[in-house]
Amino acid sequence: MAYHLLQHDRTRAGILAESLEQALQAVRHCQRCNTFSENELCERCASARRDPSLLCIVETPVDMNMMEQSQAYNGLYYVLMGRLSPLDGIGPRELKLDRLLARASDGVVREVILATNYTNEGEATAHYISELLHGRGIGVSRIARGVPVGGELEYVDSGTLAQAVRERRSLD
Amino acid sequence: MAYHLLQHDRTRAGILAESLEQALQAVRHCQRCNTFSENELCERCASARRDPSLLCIVETPVDMNMMEQSQAYNGLYYVLMGRLSPLDGIGPRELKLDRLLARASDGVVREVILATNYTNEGEATAHYISELLHGRGIGVSRIARGVPVGGELEYVDSGTLAQAVRERRSLD
Numbered sequence: 344m345a346y347h348l349l350q351h352d353r354t355r356a357g358i359l360a361e362s363l364e365q366a367l368q369a370v371r372h373c374q375r376c377n378t379f380s381e382n383e384l385c386e387r388c389a390s391a392r393r394d395p396s397l398l399c400i401v402e403t404p405v406d407m408n409m410m411e412q413s414q415a416y417n418g419l420y421y422v423l424m425g426r427l428s429p430l431d432g433i434g435p436r437e438l439k440l441d442r443l444l445a446r447a448s449d450g451v452v453r454e455v456i457l458a459t460n461y462t463n464e465g466e467a468t469a470h471y472i473s474e475l476l477h478g479r480g481i482g483v484s485r486i487a488r489g490v491p492v493g494g495e496l497e498y499v500d501s502g503t504l505a506q507a508v509r510e511r512r513s514l515d
Numbered sequence: 516m517a518y519h520l521l522q523h524d525r526t527r528a529g530i531l532a533e534s535l536e537q538a539l540q541a542v543r544h545c546q547r548c549n550t551f552s553e554n555e556l557c558e559r560c561a562s563a564r565r566d567p568s569l570l571c572i573v574e575t576p577v578d579m580n581m582m583e584q585s586q587a588y589n590g591l592y593y594v595l596m597g598r599l600s601p602l603d604g605i606g607p608r609e610l611k612l613d614r615l616l617a618r619a620s621d622g623v624v625r626e627v628i629l630a631t632n633y634t635n636e637g638e639a640t641a642h643y644i645s646e647l648l649h650g651r652g653i654g655v656s657r658i659a660r661g662v663p664v665g666g667e668l669e670y671v672d673s674g675t676l677a678q679a680v681r682e683r684r685s686l687d
Contacts, residue, residue, distance in 0.1 A: 415677035486679040489659030505587035
């Protein structure tokens with residue numbers, strides 16, 4: 344991209360450089376949920392129409408956007424900006440999990456929903472956080488794992504099907 | 516396939532014809548679970564090592580094989596050999612749901628696990644069967660719906676994510 348801009352489009356390269364510079368100066372982290380924001384509090388944390396008793400924990404701002412697009416959630420968020428990954432040297436300290444703990448213990452949050460990815464690192468992160476919150480009087484839940492909507496058993500992998508059977512839901 | 520066999524491989528076409536003829540004569544439906552079987556009872560229904568208190572309902576013999584491959588289930592099955600599909604003229608009578616009802620009411624089955632697909636027809640079929648079994652003292656459950664194993668929120672469709680949030684599981 345850099346080569347293309349330098350060779351074919353030097354004007355736009357200048358505009359891009361300027362925009363990036365502005366973004367670097369303007370965009371910081373929301374003081375409550377840690378996502379990118381131009382203000383001290385992001386749009387969602389500042390909104391009065393959201394349920395402050397629900398706190399959904401996601402790995403990245405992109406994941407938060409996905410949750411928003413699903414239109415199934417109207418609580419607040421906490422964005423980890425990463426995941427536990429010992430091989431990459433990312434532990435609880437690097438993720439600043441003490442900040443998350445302080446956020447979840449504000450007395451208003453009644454349920455923490457762990458929405459980290461269903462990868463190994465995401466699962467480890469969810470497990471660690473659930474242990475961290477255990478015994479603090481805050482409910483902890485994990486987004487469901489199973490067959491995707493529209494999914495046919497014939498095309499679902501064995502691991503997913505096994506989980507779907509183990510975590511079956513009573514209809515009574 | 517027919518053109519290829521007739522033009523290039525008439526010997527094997529004969530073998531295929533014979534095998535198909537044999538299969539047509541030998542393969543019938545298991546008297547208990549309705550899947551394909553060469554005997555009155557299929558291998559699984561005849562096995563003493565399976566838990567007869569669990570009955571898993573699937574649409575096709577292929578789905579049953581998928582469940583077996585997942586190695587997460589050790590009960591018995593009932594194969595619908597289809598799904599409710601009013602547009603194709605397949606209703607409860609065509610699916611012989613009264614046979615399923617008789618099978619589930621044998622006094623040994625304690626839980627029926629609905630493992631039809633998460634398509635519209637599969638969902639309708641699961642709903643119909645759960646209503647049918649309601650109030651008969653048999654537990655009814657549905658395999659979990661949600662994010663597949665290894666799934667990242669960024670690449671999961673909105674509908675699946677919405678279900679995963681709605682059907683989140685408490686970790687307390």
